[in-house]
Amino acid sequence: MPAKNAFYAQSGGVTAVINASACGVIETARQHKDKIANVYAGRNGIIGALTEDLIDTSQESDDDIAALRYTPAGAFGSCRYKLKSLEANRREYERLIEVFKAHNIGYFFYNGGGDSADTCYKVSQLSETLGYPVQAIHVPKTVDNDLPITDNCPGFGSVAKYIATSALEASFDVRSMAKTSTKLFVLEVMGRHAGWIAAAGGLIDDHGIPVLVLFPEIEFDQDRFMAKVKAMVEQHGYCTVVVSEGCHWPDGRFLAEQGTKDAFGHAQLGGAAPVVANMVKEALGYKFHWAVADYLQRAARHLASKTDVEQAYATGKAGVEFALAGHNAIMPTIKRVSSDPYRWEVGEAPLSEVANVEKFMPREFITEDGFGITAACKEYLLPLIQGEDYPPFTNGLPRFVTLKNAAVEKKLAAFEL
Amino acid sequence: MPAKNAFYAQSGGVTAVINASACGVIETARQHKDKIANVYAGRNGIIGALTEDLIDTSQESDDDIAALRYTPAGAFGSCRYKLKSLEANRREYERLIEVFKAHNIGYFFYNGGGDSADTCYKVSQLSETLGYPVQAIHVPKTVDNDLPITDNCPGFGSVAKYIATSALEASFDVRSMAKTSTKLFVLEVMGRHAGWIAAAGGLIDDHGIPVLVLFPEIEFDQDRFMAKVKAMVEQHGYCTVVVSEGCHWPDGRFLAEQGTKDAFGHAQLGGAAPVVANMVKEALGYKFHWAVADYLQRAARHLASKTDVEQAYATGKAGVEFALAGHNAIMPTIKRVSSDPYRWEVGEAPLSEVANVEKFMPREFITEDGFGITAACKEYLLPLIQGEDYPPFTNGLPRFVTLKNAAVEKKLAAFEL
Numbered sequence: 001m002p003a004k005n006a007f008y009a010q011s012g013g014v015t016a017v018i019n020a021s022a023c024g025v026i027e028t029a030r031q032h033k034d035k036i037a038n039v040y041a042g043r044n045g046i047i048g049a050l051t052e053d054l055i056d057t058s059q060e061s062d063d064d065i066a067a068l069r070y071t072p073a074g075a076f077g078s079c080r081y082k083l084k085s086l087e088a089n090r091r092e093y094e095r096l097i098e099v100f101k102a103h104n105i106g107y108f109f110y111n112g113g114g115d116s117a118d119t120c121y122k123v124s125q126l127s128e129t130l131g132y133p134v135q136a137i138h139v140p141k142t143v144d145n146d147l148p149i150t151d152n153c154p155g156f157g158s159v160a161k162y163i164a165t166s167a168l169e170a171s172f173d174v175r176s177m178a179k180t181s182t183k184l185f186v187l188e189v190m191g192r193h194a195g196w197i198a199a200a201g202g203l204i205d206d207h208g209i210p211v212l213v214l215f216p217e218i219e220f221d222q223d224r225f226m227a228k229v230k231a232m233v234e235q236h237g238y239c240t241v242v243v244s245e246g247c248h249w250p251d252g253r254f255l256a257e258q259g260t261k262d263a264f265g266h267a268q269l270g271g272a273a274p275v276v277a278n279m280v281k282e283a284l285g286y287k288f289h290w291a292v293a294d295y296l297q298r299a300a301r302h303l304a305s306k307t308d309v310e311q312a313y314a315t316g317k318a319g320v321e322f323a324l325a326g327h328n329a330i331m332p333t334i335k336r337v338s339s340d341p342y343r344w345e346v347g348e349a350p351l352s353e354v355a356n357v358e359k360f361m362p363r364e365f366i367t368e369d370g371f372g373i374t375a376a377c378k379e380y381l382l383p384l385i386q387g388e389d390y391p392p393f394t395n396g397l398p399r400f401v402t403l404k405n406a407a408v409e410k411k412l413a414a415f416e417l
Numbered sequence: 418m419p420a421k422n423a424f425y426a427q428s429g430g431v432t433a434v435i436n437a438s439a440c441g442v443i444e445t446a447r448q449h450k451d452k453i454a455n456v457y458a459g460r461n462g463i464i465g466a467l468t469e470d471l472i473d474t475s476q477e478s479d480d481d482i483a484a485l486r487y488t489p490a491g492a493f494g495s496c497r498y499k500l501k502s503l504e505a506n507r508r509e510y511e512r513l514i515e516v517f518k519a520h521n522i523g524y525f526f527y528n529g530g531g532d533s534a535d536t537c538y539k540v541s542q543l544s545e546t547l548g549y550p551v552q553a554i555h556v557p558k559t560v561d562n563d564l565p566i567t568d569n570c571p572g573f574g575s576v577a578k579y580i581a582t583s584a585l586e587a588s589f590d591v592r593s594m595a596k597t598s599t600k601l602f603v604l605e606v607m608g609r610h611a612g613w614i615a616a617a618g619g620l621i622d623d624h625g626i627p628v629l630v631l632f633p634e635i636e637f638d639q640d641r642f643m644a645k646v647k648a649m650v651e652q653h654g655y656c657t658v659v660v661s662e663g664c665h666w667p668d669g670r671f672l673a674e675q676g677t678k679d680a681f682g683h684a685q686l687g688g689a690a691p692v693v694a695n696m697v698k699e700a701l702g703y704k705f706h707w708a709v710a711d712y713l714q715r716a717a718r719h720l721a722s723k724t725d726v727e728q729a730y731a732t733g734k735a736g737v738e739f740a741l742a743g744h745n746a747i748m749p750t751i752k753r754v755s756s757d758p759y760r761w762e763v764g765e766a767p768l769s770e771v772a773n774v775e776k777f778m779p780r781e782f783i784t785e786d787g788f789g790i791t792a793a794c795k796e797y798l799l800p801l802i803q804g805e806d807y808p809p810f811t812n813g814l815p816r817f818v819t820l821k822n823a824a825v826e827k828k829l830a831a832f833e834l
Contacts, residue, residue, distance in 0.1 A: 014593045016586075044596035072586050074593035081597055164814055169433075169489050169716035172817060176431045176491035179461035180498055185712060208819060271691070271709075292690075294708035295602060299586035303719055305813070385813035396722070396802035397581055400589060402625060 003035055004106030006320075007049060008057075009042030010074040010141075011081075011112030011119070015155030016162075016301040017312035018141045019075050021111050023068040024316025025139065026057055030065075035324055040103060040408055045079035046110075046119060050092060051415055052099050054408035067401035069313060070391035072301035075403050083119045086129060095415050096123065097132045102411045107323045108134050111316070113142035113153075117331060118355035124329035137319040138331040138351055141312070143298045145196035148357040149349040150333035154315055155298070157308030157384035160200035162300040163189050163242070164385060166293065167201045171209040171240045174289065178238035184229065184280050185240045186290040188273035190297060191216060192246040195361045197297070200381060201242030202373035210236040211372070214276070216246030217361050218370040220255060226283050228371055233286060243272045302398055306387025311344070318346040342383035420452055421523030423737075424466060425474075426459030427491040427558075428498075428529030428536070432572030433579075433718040434729035435558045436492050438528050440485035441733025442556065443474055447482075452741055457520060457825055462496035463527075463536060467509060468832055469516050471825035484818035486730060487808035489718035492820050495529075500536045503546060512832050513540065514549045519828045524740045525551050528733070530559035530570075531775060534748060538768035541746035554736040555748040555768055558729070560715045562613035565774040566766040567750035571732055572715070574725030574801035577617035579717040580606050580659070581802060583710065584618045588626040588657045591706065595655035601646065601697050602657045603707040605690035607714060608633060609663040612778045614714070617798060618659025619790035627653040628789070631693070633663030634778050635787040637672060643700050645788055650703060660689045719815055723804025728761070735763040759800035 008025050010018055022041075029036040041055040042048025048055070055076055057065070068075055086093055099105070110120040117138045124136035140147050145156035167187055174185040191197040195215035202213045210232040214220065232239040248254045255272040273290040280286055311334050318332035329351045337343040365377035373381075391398040425442050427435055439458075446453040458472040459465025465472070472493055474482070485492055503510055516522070527537040534555045541553035557564050562573035584604055591602040608614040612632030619630045627649040631637065649656040665671045672689040690707040697703055728751050735749040746768045754760040782794035790798070808815040 010593070014590055047596065071589070073589035077596055078593045079597040080594075161813060165719055166713045166717070168814060168817070169718055170712040172488070172490035173431055173712045173716040176427070176495045177497075179464065179494055180496040187713075203814065207814065207817075273709075274688070289711050290709070291711035291713050292688075292707070292709045293713065294706050295587040295590045296583045296604075296708050296710065296713075299590040300583070301586055302582055382813055387813075388807070388810055390805070390807070393805055396578060396799055396804075397585060397620065397624065400585070400624075 003033065003037040005104050006036050006039045006107035006109060007042060007100070007105045008039050008109040009045045009048060009111065010076055010078040011045045011110060011116035012078060013143065013298065014074040014078050015141055015143050015298050016072045016158040016304050017154055017309050018111055019068040019071045019073070020309050020312035021139050021141060021154060021316035022075060023065060024313040025109050025320055026065050028317045028320040032324060036107060036320070040105065041076040043405065044077035046081055046083065047079045047417065049099055050095055050417060052410050052412050054103060055405045056408045059406045060403050064401050064403055069309065070301060071400040072299045076405065082115050083122055086122065093126060093130060097126060097130055098412060100132060100134055103408065106134060108136040109139055109319050110136065111139040111141050113144065114147060114356060114358060117147070117351055121329060121351035121355040124351060135323045135328040137323050137327070138354065139315050139319045140331055140333070143197065144191055144194050146194040146358045146360070148354060148359045150331070151336040151344070152334055152384055154308060154312035156196060157305035157311070158300065158303070159190070159197055159297050160381060161305040161385035162297050162303045163197055163200045163293065164203045165303060167211065167240060167242055168204045168207055168209065170291065171204060171211070174238045174240065181287055182289050183233050183238045183286040184277065184288040186273045186277045186288060187240070187242050188271050188290070188292045189242060189244055191244045193358060193360065195244050198242050198244035199361060199365065199373050199377055203378060203381060205372065206378070209240055210238065211240045211242060213372055214241065214243040214247040215361060215366060216244045216248065218366065219250045220247055222279065226280070229280055230284055241276060243276050245272055247272050301391055304389050305385045306389040307384055309389045314346055322348060339379050339383055342386065420450065420454040422521050423453050423456045423524035423526060424459060424517070424522045425456050425526040426462045426465060426528065427493055427495040428462045428527060428533035429495060430560065430715065431491040431495050432558055432560050432715050433489045433575040433721050434571055434726050435528055436485040436488045436490070437726050437729035438556050438558060438571060438733035439492060440482060441730040442526050442737055443482050445734045445737040449737070449741060453524060453737070457522065458493040460822065461494035463498055463500065464496045464834065466516055467512055467834060469827050469829050471520060472822045473825045476823045477820050481818050481820055486726065487718060487806070488817040489716045493822065499532050500539055503539065510543060510547060514543060514547055515829060517549060517551055520825065523551055525553040526556055526736050527553065528556040528558050530561065531564060531773060534564070534768055535772035538746060538772045541768060552740045552745040554740050554744065555771065556732050556736045557748055557750070560614065561608055561611050563611040563775045563777070565771060565776045567748070568753040568761070569751055569801055571725060571729035573613060574722035574728070575717065575720070576614055576714050577798060578722040578802035579714050579720045580614055580617045580710070581620045582720060584628065584657060584659055585621045585624055585626065587708065588621060588628070591655045591657065598704055599706050600650050600655045600703040601694065601705040603690045603694045603705060604657070604659050605688050605707070605709045606659060606661055608661045610775060610777070612661050615659050615661035616778060616782065616790050616794055620795060620798060622789065623795070626657055627655065628657045628659060630789055631658065631660040631664040632778060632783060633661045633665065635783065636667045637664055639696065643697070646697055647701055658693060660693050662689055664689055718808055721806050722802045723806040724801055726806045731763055739765060756796050756800055759803065
């Protein structure tokens with residue numbers, strides 16, 4: 001079979017290690033030039049495919065591709081753009097095929113989360129429905145750790161390590177200050193629906209820190225929370241709270257939606273952390289500090305988990321190997337063989353079972369009172385944050401790569417999104 | 418001269434490296450047991466001296482004292498408590514002398530910022546004014562970098578490295594997302610009066626990032642800021658803003674004080690970052706993300722600057738050496754010998770010239786338009802963030818030390834603060 005080209009794109013929110021998956025895809029493809037002539041990356045995700053805005057990765061040096069392994073965020077640009085169903089938007093699928101044909105693309109690697117798995121699944125069906133042969137492989141990526149079947153998602157381990165480390169460090173700080181000043185530290189973390197990242201904050205209780213976790217999976221109960229904070233401060237002198245951005249009231253409203261207005265009458269967008277902090281101040285009078293980590297947590301390549309980097313690379317590599325072995329409509333997964341010592345291998349899952357399924361924290365990973373994590377949860381989490389994998393630093397700052405991202409010459413008429 | 422004991426205390430907001438100074442003090446004192454019999458640490462700063470709540474550091478192993486070098490925050494507890502003048506509160510000074518006498522304390526090492534230098538200076542005068550011989554040495558510490566005479570303050574280099582690295586990583590993230598999603602990222606940093614920390618965020622423009630810095634030294638001009646943001650987003654597709662918590666309007670009001678009320682009519686405490694982000698959204702419609710680093714930045718020992726750790730240790734060590742050489746009422750300083758290559762040595766400054774003086778960013782370190790840093794500023798900042806000094810990690814998290822902090826037996830009646 002003559003060689004075909006591959007299309008690779010990054011989708012949705014980026015992570016500290018999504019480029020490590022890109023590195024795995026491209027380096028592995030380069031080892032099989034007899035079958036994969038070139039990897040074209042979509043500039044800004046699937047939009048690059050639709051607009052025929054392709055990046056010629058063959059123009060990047062081996063060194064620069066290797067540097068993707070330690071460079072955070074999406075080197076080719078990502079996007080938030082979900083393909084509708086074939087019935088609802090046949091035009092876009094026909095355009096994809098037109099672009100694939102024009103550039104001899106036979107492999108489609110899509111690096112993203114749940115929505116992206118759905119897009120990838122739809123593309124995988126193009127062979128059948130529109131008669132164009134393409135093998136579509138979804139490479140898993142999400143800080144939220146909410147993809148099904150796979151034991152964990154590349155991207156999560158690093159944010160978990162960052163949040164646990166940051167919460168530990170800040171807790172040492174508040175412990176120092178508690179006698180005459182700050183008694184409460186509130187750290188807001190990502191995870192609108194699933195509390196995996198917040199759970200990582202719970203790991204610090206094994207380091208002697210009084211910590212409460214507020215999960216999106218548990219309805220917020222203000223009275224019980226206040227009683228917990230009070231008890232912890234009375235016992236330890238201080239308390240750390242890790243609150244998920246998805247923490248919500250029984251009626252579904254997020255804590256962050258306070259219905260507050262600014263001086264001009266506009267709705268004030270705050271975070272959950274200041275809301276929780278002010279609530280405690282109001283009820284108990286404790287001086288507080290709060291932090292919202294936001295992008296810092298998912299971009300923090302300087303503190304990536306070595307395990308996570310290895311798994312991100314491995315799923316990218318496996319994606320290419322599965323494709324070369326003729327697979328279609330699948331996602332490489334991480335299969336846990338054992339927790340202690342931690343051993344894992346790459347498996348695969350059919351995209352039909354991955355697309356649009358969210359994996360939440362199981363109830364048995366959350367303590368009975370709803371404010372902490374159980375031993376089973378720690379056994380699950382700890383292997384994922386093992387090992388450090390520091391990027392090189394030059395002149396005091398990480399030396400990340402910015403690729404040339406040269407465009408492939410267009411062959412088609414323009415396409416309106 | 419028979420050996421005397423030393424008193425050491427940590428004061429004010431803690432840092433990632435204040436314990437490295439403690440390590441320098443205690444390790445150096447241990448090498449001179451003929452002159453310094455023991456180091457008593459104040460539990461929670463000067464409060465520990467006033468309440469005779471002293472920690473016997475001789476009960477800590479050499480290994481645990483060595484581990485202070487890589488443990489963030491204040492190992493003995495800090496406090497926010499400023500001694501009034503001798504005239505205004507003679508009772509507290511007399512109590513200090515009573516405690517010093519009871520525990521044979523002849524050396525006073527106070528590890529803090531500007532307010533603490535003032536306290537230390539007052540204690541240094543006790544020999545003359547109250548007839549008790551004590552040598553008082555101030556060991557500099559502040560993330561704000563606002564102490565005079567010294568070229569820089571231990572604590573600052575690490576927070577600068579953390580902010581520059583975090584801003585760089587998050588900027589790679591927003592650059593990835595900008596096509597269809599986030600175009601503006603706002604990072605709020607510490608520094609109520611002096612913009613040194615914010616300035617560190619400006620270092621990333623040498624890494625190709627369009628970044629604007631909002632300093633407390635420059636009155637906020639909303640129209641000019643908006644024009645800058647617009648121009649940057651139009652040119653680069655995105656923009657990063659690093660805003661100091663001390664950024665304020667021409668009338669002195671902090672940006673963070675928006676006069677907003679929550680649902681119960683209480684004043685809403687937010688940060689400067691959400692205010693700036695919402696302001697841009699309102700004017701230009703850009704989707705944004707914002708982060709407030711708060712304690713994460715000053716506790717981030719995992720990303721400490723090696724230069725900073727070395728200087729923190731060196732000033733602690735020098736403090737003891739100056740005391741043994743008979744000095745009083747001084748602060749060890751960092752003297753810059755050259756910037757490139759960076760060379761420094763320890764000097765000393767009289768406390769009379771340090772106490773209550775704040776050092777702001779010189780105007781020539783800020784670009785003419787007020788939104789960036791100059792080449793001179795970069796030449797000043799870059800040496801301070803050089804080198805990495807990672808703490809050891811065990812099981813995925815940093816292995817920090819928590820000391821035993823055993824109390825010295827009390828000899829005096831209780832004292833009401």
